[in-house]
Amino acid sequence: MSDVGLTPYLIVAAVLFVCGIVCMATKRNAIGVLMGVELVLNGANLNLIAFSRYGQLGFDGQAIAMFVIVLAAAEAAVALAIVLNFYNNHLTVDVDQARQLNS
Amino acid sequence: MSHESIRTAVQLILPECILIGTVCVMFLTGPFLLGRNGQASPGLRHRWGALALLAIGAAAWQWWHTTPVAAIDGPFLSDGLSFTIRGIVLALGAVLVLAAWNQLDDRTSAECNACLLALLAGVNLTAAANDIITLFLGLELVSIPTYLLLYLPTRSRPAQEATIKYFLLSLFSSAMLVYGLALLYGATGTTMLPEIVELLKATSLTESPLLLIAAPLIAAGLGFRITAVPFHFYAPDVFQGVPAFMAALLSFIPKVVGFTALWRLTALTSRAAAESADAVSTYMASVLAVLAVLTMFIGNLMALRQSNLHRLLAYSSVAHGGYMLVGLLAGGGSSGVPGGAALLFYLAAYGFMTIGAFCILLAARRSGDSIRTIDELAGLGSSQPLAALVLSVFLFSLAGLPPTAGFLGKFNLFLAAWSSGVSGTRWLAVILAMNAAISAWYYLRLIGVMYLQSPQPSTADAPTRNLPAWIATAVCVAGTLGLFLVPQAVWDAALLATQ
Numbered sequence: 001m002s003d004v005g006l007t008p009y010l011i012v013a014a015v016l017f018v019c020g021i022v023c024m025a026t027k028r029n030a031i032g033v034l035m036g037v038e039l040v041l042n043g044a045n046l047n048l049i050a051f052s053r054y055g056q057l058g059f060d061g062q063a064i065a066m067f068v069i070v071l072a073a074a075e076a077a078v079a080l081a082i083v084l085n086f087y088n089n090h091l092t093v094d095v096d097q098a099r100q101l102n103s
Numbered sequence: 104m105s106h107e108s109i110r111t112a113v114q115l116i117l118p119e120c121i122l123i124g125t126v127c128v129m130f131l132t133g134p135f136l137l138g139r140n141g142q143a144s145p146g147l148r149h150r151w152g153a154l155a156l157l158a159i160g161a162a163a164w165q166w167w168h169t170t171p172v173a174a175i176d177g178p179f180l181s182d183g184l185s186f187t188i189r190g191i192v193l194a195l196g197a198v199l200v201l202a203a204w205n206q207l208d209d210r211t212s213a214e215c216n217a218c219l220l221a222l223l224a225g226v227n228l229t230a231a232a233n234d235i236i237t238l239f240l241g242l243e244l245v246s247i248p249t250y251l252l253l254y255l256p257t258r259s260r261p262a263q264e265a266t267i268k269y270f271l272l273s274l275f276s277s278a279m280l281v282y283g284l285a286l287l288y289g290a291t292g293t294t295m296l297p298e299i300v301e302l303l304k305a306t307s308l309t310e311s312p313l314l315l316i317a318a319p320l321i322a323a324g325l326g327f328r329i330t331a332v333p334f335h336f337y338a339p340d341v342f343q344g345v346p347a348f349m350a351a352l353l354s355f356i357p358k359v360v361g362f363t364a365l366w367r368l369t370a371l372t373s374r375a376a377a378e379s380a381d382a383v384s385t386y387m388a389s390v391l392a393v394l395a396v397l398t399m400f401i402g403n404l405m406a407l408r409q410s411n412l413h414r415l416l417a418y419s420s421v422a423h424g425g426y427m428l429v430g431l432l433a434g435g436g437s438s439g440v441p442g443g444a445a446l447l448f449y450l451a452a453y454g455f456m457t458i459g460a461f462c463i464l465l466a467a468r469r470s471g472d473s474i475r476t477i478d479e480l481a482g483l484g485s486s487q488p489l490a491a492l493v494l495s496v497f498l499f500s501l502a503g504l505p506p507t508a509g510f511l512g513k514f515n516l517f518l519a520a521w522s523s524g525v526s527g528t529r530w531l532a533v534i535l536a537m538n539a540a541i542s543a544w545y546y547l548r549l550i551g552v553m554y555l556q557s558p559q560p561s562t563a564d565a566p567t568r569n570l571p572a573w574i575a576t577a578v579c580v581a582g583t584l585g586l587f588l589v590p591q592a593v594w595d596a597a598l599l600a601t602q
Contacts (some may be wrong), residue, residue, distance in 0.1 A: 024271075033271050033274075037274045037275065037278050040282055041278055043282060063236065064235065064285075067236060071240075071243050078247060078270075082254050085254055086266070089259075090260070095267060095271065099264075100260060101261055101264055
């Protein structure tokens with residue numbers, strides 16, 4: 001199998017990053033926003049692993065990626081609790097309904 | 104990693120190990136002390152609060168017996184910066200536990216106290232980080248308990264709205280920070296912070312396009328935590344919705360971690376001047392200088408038109424973030440007062456005055472909630488003279504007037520920026536002075552309302568005093584006045600961090 005080099009990985013990661021940011025900015029559904037965050041985190045993971053593989057940098061990148069994966073799981077767990085609570089109060093997960101606090 | 108190197112690493116973070124150990128005990132035993140229907144025996148929160156204070160005390164004892172050493176090779180280091188930050192954070196962490204004491208209900212107090220301790224350990228780990236991984240994990244160890252603390256104590260609509268706003272924006276900033284750190288790792292090829300800092304000073308922007316993308320992402324991720332404009336907009340809404348102790352926590356703890364991480368990542372505070380004019384560190388400094396100016400002006404100008412005290416203090420916290428950025432930027436100078444030391448001193452002073460202000464707003468009311476609007480302050484000078492006097496001390500300090508810590512802190516920041524010899528920081532010093540003058544207007548107006556307006560018909564208050572909140576207030580008054588009268592010990596510790 002021919003090796004494609006570092007650049008394609010970085011491009012895919014950048015596409016994931018941009019998709020994630022657009023998703024966070026445009027989705028009004030709280031779960032949708034969380035999916036955007038996951039896309040950005042996975043873009044970062046892809047970067048880390050690609051750098052680690054092609055840069056002769058040892059296993060540091062893989063180690064960071066493992067930590068990021070675990071953190072994403074922890075954040076998802078907290079996220080579900082928070083979104084459920086929000087749903088109990090507002091009967092929707094539309095973040096635009098969160099506009100009671102204003103000057 | 105050998106057994107020996109793990110043991111050396113653990114030796115460096117013993118205070119945090121004590122805190123995290125207590126957190127585990129609290130999380131594991133907390134649920135078993137509740138009754139069958141999920142109700143707790145009344146007064147359970149006193150025991151958990153006492154345990155949290157005990158853990159902080161033990162950590163502080165351990166901290167006091169560490170001696171700062173120069174940088175070493177490993178995931179953690181215990182240098183002057185981590186020594187100073189640990190001291191500030193443990194002292195103010197105890198104040199926060201006291202402030203939270205009666206705002207927690209007995210059912211969730213175990214989890215809330217555990218989250219508070221975990222968050223303090225996170226700040227300390229960020230300060231002790233010598234590696235991107237530990238830095239990032241420390242930052243997240245602050246963020247995740249903060250989310251839990253936001254949604255556990257109150258289930259009301261405004262609190263839930265504040266929670267979801269803070270949570271989504273904080274996740275967004277963390278994600279950007281991770282992406283930025285990944286690019287930084289790729290561009291520099293190492294995870295060790297000292298090596299990264301060296302490379303940032305030596306590399307010019309044109310050599311490394313990856314750093315050109317990484318720097319703004321990191322600035323955005325950390326800018327959220329120090330409430331730098333334009334990442335500040337969540338602050339007023341969130342502060343308005345949450346209980347007073349959480350507002351106190353959010354005005355202080357994220358700032359400490361944000362500035363510590365910026366200190367470690369940018370090395371703007373180290374004395375050696377940047378190698379070349381287009382080095383990456385110079386580029387980051389100019390990005391941060393723009394943020395500092397915007398943050399000071401927008402924070403102060405928006406605070407002028409607030410009628411809700413939590414919102415007002417939120418904008419005040421934004422403005423103070425700008426002042427501290429000036430300290431960070433003045434750090435690279437070759438002469439005069441070290442900007443890093445001025446920044447750390449200001450962090451300590453700001454912690455005492457902002458947490459103290461929220462504590463007295465909480466303690467002045469006996470109903471359990473804090474005073475929230477300016478109208479409720481009217482006539483406080485005659486109805487509760489002590490509370491009015493104490494709040495005046497904190498407002499004087501926030502405005503930067505003597506005889507308080509805020510005056511000395513601002514004076515140091517001004518001197519550091521004026522004398523650093525870095526181009527442009529003199530302008531920052533002038534802008535800082537202008538903003539201190541603008542801010543005096545809205546702080547002193549509150550004092551006027553307290554003493555000059557006639558009191559409202561008093562509402563029926565519960566008969567008990569919020570004693571822990573009063574103790575927390577007393578500690579903050581002592582800190583605010585003490586840092587003005589006998590600042591030497593804290594200033595020496597702050598100087599130690601810049602060496």
